[in-house]
Amino acid sequence: MTRLATGAVIDGVAVITLDNPPVNALSAALRADLLAEVERAIGDAGVRAIVLICAGRTFIAGADITEFGKAPQPPSFADLFDVIENAPKPVVAALHGTALGGGFELALACHYRIAAQGAKVGLPEVHLGLLPGAGGTQRVPRVVGAQAALEIITSGRQIRASEALALGLVDRLAEADLREDALAFARQIVADGARCPRIRDREDRIAADRASPDLFADFAKANARRFKGFAAPSGIVEAVRAAVTLPFEEGLARETALFDELVASPQSAAQRHVFFAEREAARVPALPAEVQPIEIGSVGVIGAGTMGGGITMNFLNAGIPVRLIETTQEALDRGLGAIRRNYEAAAKKGRMSADQVEQRMALITPGLDLAALAEVDLVIEAVYESMEVKTDIFCKLDRIARPGAILASNTSFLDLNRIAAATNRPEWVIGLHFFSPANIMRLLEVVNGSATAWPVIACAMKLAKRIGKVAVLSGVCDGFIANRLLAPRGVQAEAMMLEGTPIAEIDRVLVDYGFAMGHFQMMDLVGLDVIGRDATERSVMGDLVGAGRLGQKRGAGYYDYDEQRRPSPSPVTLGLIGEVAAAKGIAASPTTGDDALLARLLYPVVNEGARILDEGIALRASDIDIAAILGYNWPVYRGGPLFWADQIGLPRIVAEMRALEAEHGETFAPAPLLVRLAEQGLGFGDKA
Numbered sequence: 001m002t003r004l005a006t007g008a009v010i011d012g013v014a015v016i017t018l019d020n021p022p023v024n025a026l027s028a029a030l031r032a033d034l035l036a037e038v039e040r041a042i043g044d045a046g047v048r049a050i051v052l053i054c055a056g057r058t059f060i061a062g063a064d065i066t067e068f069g070k071a072p073q074p075p076s077f078a079d080l081f082d083v084i085e086n087a088p089k090p091v092v093a094a095l096h097g098t099a100l101g102g103g104f105e106l107a108l109a110c111h112y113r114i115a116a117q118g119a120k121v122g123l124p125e126v127h128l129g130l131l132p133g134a135g136g137t138q139r140v141p142r143v144v145g146a147q148a149a150l151e152i153i154t155s156g157r158q159i160r161a162s163e164a165l166a167l168g169l170v171d172r173l174a175e176a177d178l179r180e181d182a183l184a185f186a187r188q189i190v191a192d193g194a195r196c197p198r199i200r201d202r203e204d205r206i207a208a209d210r211a212s213p214d215l216f217a218d219f220a221k222a223n224a225r226r227f228k229g230f231a232a233p234s235g236i237v238e239a240v241r242a243a244v245t246l247p248f249e250e251g252l253a254r255e256t257a258l259f260d261e262l263v264a265s266p267q268s269a270a271q272r273h274v275f276f277a278e279r280e281a282a283r284v285p286a287l288p289a290e291v292q293p294i295e296i297g298s299v300g301v302i303g304a305g306t307m308g309g310g311i312t313m314n315f316l317n318a319g320i321p322v323r324l325i326e327t328t329q330e331a332l333d334r335g336l337g338a339i340r341r342n343y344e345a346a347a348k349k350g351r352m353s354a355d356q357v358e359q360r361m362a363l364i365t366p367g368l369d370l371a372a373l374a375e376v377d378l379v380i381e382a383v384y385e386s387m388e389v390k391t392d393i394f395c396k397l398d399r400i401a402r403p404g405a406i407l408a409s410n411t412s413f414l415d416l417n418r419i420a421a422a423t424n425r426p427e428w429v430i431g432l433h434f435f436s437p438a439n440i441m442r443l444l445e446v447v448n449g450s451a452t453a454w455p456v457i458a459c460a461m462k463l464a465k466r467i468g469k470v471a472v473l474s475g476v477c478d479g480f481i482a483n484r485l486l487a488p489r490g491v492q493a494e495a496m497m498l499e500g501t502p503i504a505e506i507d508r509v510l511v512d513y514g515f516a517m518g519h520f521q522m523m524d525l526v527g528l529d530v531i532g533r534d535a536t537e538r539s540v541m542g543d544l545v546g547a548g549r550l551g552q553k554r555g556a557g558y559y560d561y562d563e564q565r566r567p568s569p570s571p572v573t574l575g576l577i578g579e580v581a582a583a584k585g586i587a588a589s590p591t592t593g594d595d596a597l598l599a600r601l602l603y604p605v606v607n608e609g610a611r612i613l614d615e616g617i618a619l620r621a622s623d624i625d626i627a628a629i630l631g632y633n634w635p636v637y638r639g640g641p642l643f644w645a646d647q648i649g650l651p652r653i654v655a656e657m658r659a660l661e662a663e664h665g666e667t668f669a670p671a672p673l674l675v676r677l678a679e680q681g682l683g684f685g686d687k688a
């Protein structure tokens with residue numbers, strides 16, 4: 001078997017190279033090989049110091065996440081780290097790429113750390129619903145103090161080498177070649193007396209923290225909104241408190257206990273599912289291996305409204321020039337102004353420099369004529385949702401765009417195949433469905449038309465990553481994956497409203513489940529006039545618009561709003577609900593109880609997901625979860641609707657849906673795939 005860690009002695013320094021592609025995850029096999037090499041180096045009288053360095057693109061990026069939830073294999077992190085930390089010879093970690101999680105914790109158990117200039121370090125476990133479980137919560141506060149440690153560990157952010165040096169998390173930066181500089185550092189340490197300082201022995205920072213016992217409660221309080229619903233942050237606060245209040249070994253034991261609790265929790269299982277699901281979404285199994293994605297060097301965007309502007313910003317941020325086209329100078333100026341204001345606001349918050357604002361703005365070439373798109377590699381149409389308008393644009397584009405240019409529509413529910421049919425090159429037409437605000441939301445639905453060519457799909461999937469999006473491939477259907485999936489939640493919220501369930505109750509249950517806001521709060525935020533403009537029958541929303549209650553922007557929509565935009569129930573809305581219900585002949589039968597409300601709101605989403613999967617609109621169940629999480633802010637710690645359904649158990653969902661079907665009709669009839677999986681004792685995660 002290939003050894004994952006190999007040693008070579010150079011001038012009295014044992015250089016142990018770890019090589020476990022792609023990211024040197026600290027798997028049991030790597031731990032075993034590393035331990036053997038470290039022990040060999042300790043036992044070798046000719047070795048005066050040890051350097052740990054990684055091959056490939058990065059230092060260890062953490063524990064091997066695939067091993068969580070399985071029986072632990074020896075050696076444990078603790079056993080390995082003990083040998084390293086207690087080694088009688090100095091051990092130097094040489095960091096490049098991203099030294100994360102258990103990888104950075106390993107570095108902290110070494111006596112010294114040297115980092116390449118471009119290296120980053122961090123403890124991102126919180127994003128997996130975990131806390132650092134290999135001493136990170138105990139060692140980091142001993143270096144930077146509890147306050148900074150809390151910030152670093154609860155944010156999970158990656159820290160640049162220069163900041164890590166300033167914080168004392170690394171001892172020096174390599175000047176040129178990391179390996180050579182690490183060797184020189186090790187030799188110098190030997191020449192200076194071969195000291196083996198252990199972070200665990202450092203007391204200065206945490207002694208100071210003992211004087212401020214309130215800092216933990218204050219930190220939790222100040223971040224309550226950010227942490228809401230998540231279990232890991234309070235575990236982190238608890239573990240860092242243990243670092244300050246308990247001796248090292250006891251603090252470590254507390255950290256282990258808290259880690260074990262989290263790793264076994266449904267939240268962490270959900271967040272680990274999301275980690276792999278995001279990466280899996282990029283894979284298109286049917287894509288022939290020889291297909292080369294088309295490269296994109298320039299983009300045209302048609303429409304400088306909110307959507308077109310947001311889409312444009314994604315490309316500017318990635319350094320890709322954009323030709324932005326509008327029909328009137330006024331609309332163009334408005335769009336450009338909005339983009340500039342957005343960047344200037346970011347600059348004000350210190351997220352970019354004034355120069356960077358100008359560099360991005362300089363990448364835009366505004367224009368009023370589609371002819372300006374003759375030479376771009378990709379055109380994205382982002383105009384009003386009208387088949388007539390869109391087919392007209394595509395017909396014109398077909399004549400203007402150069403052969404080999406990709407023509408994309410940002411349509412959110414229209415039939416892409418009809419749009420493609422307006423051209424003589426449907427194989428070059430694709431859907432690129434962004435979610436609003438398009439410069440922020442990470443989901444990009446790549447819509448595969450019936451004629452779309454493989455190189456065009458391959459290009460879109462690759463481009464998504466370049467502009468910081470997660471692409472999910474969708475077939476053509478009304479609403480594609482995310483909008484179609486979530487539509488039933490809105491239908492049920494409105495049905496329950498007419499049956500007399502208070503809208504504040506419906507929204508509260510969704511917020512308690514983990515959504516940032518409820519259905520009606522969301523409608524009010526977007527604007528009832530915007531959402532309801534195509535309505536064909538009488539609705540509460542239509543009546544609210546008729547009464548001038550357009551949503552938050554008017555201080556009144558479904559709710560009344562005060563100056564701080566805090567919602568409160570509105571007697572006007574209540575009256576309108578009663579009137580519309582009476583006109584439709586709906587009798588009062590409010591739904592009560594959180595479980596019943598959630599089942600009514602979210603089981604239809606699960607059901608729609610089953611249909612989307614069964615029809616082959618989505619490639620896999622986890623893509624549907626990603627679409628819900630990244631497109632609709634489905635709480636990440638629930639893992640998405642289908643992962644959540646698996647956790648509840650499909651037989652239970654089928655049984656409850658049948659009961660709902662008996663009461664409310666066939667909308668609740670469980671989808672055939674849901675029934676099949678439940679009968680076979682399987683979950684969505686088991687469906688190949």
Ligand code: 3HC
Nearest residue numbers: 023025061062063064065066100101102124132133134279
């Ligand atoms: N374990 C297992 N597999 C991992 C992994 C890990 N820690 N980190 C990355 N991978 C896999 C990915 O799944 C992906 O596999 P694939 O090619 O089959 O899809 C492959 O490595 C490459 O990863 P990315 O596509 O993400 O590559 P990038 O270059 O974009 O990013 C990275 C590299 C920044 C290292 C990113 O992969 C990452 O953030 N990894 C996770 C880091 C992390 O969370 N570490 C903490 C783990 S928990 C822990 O350490 C517990 C400890 O405290 C005890």
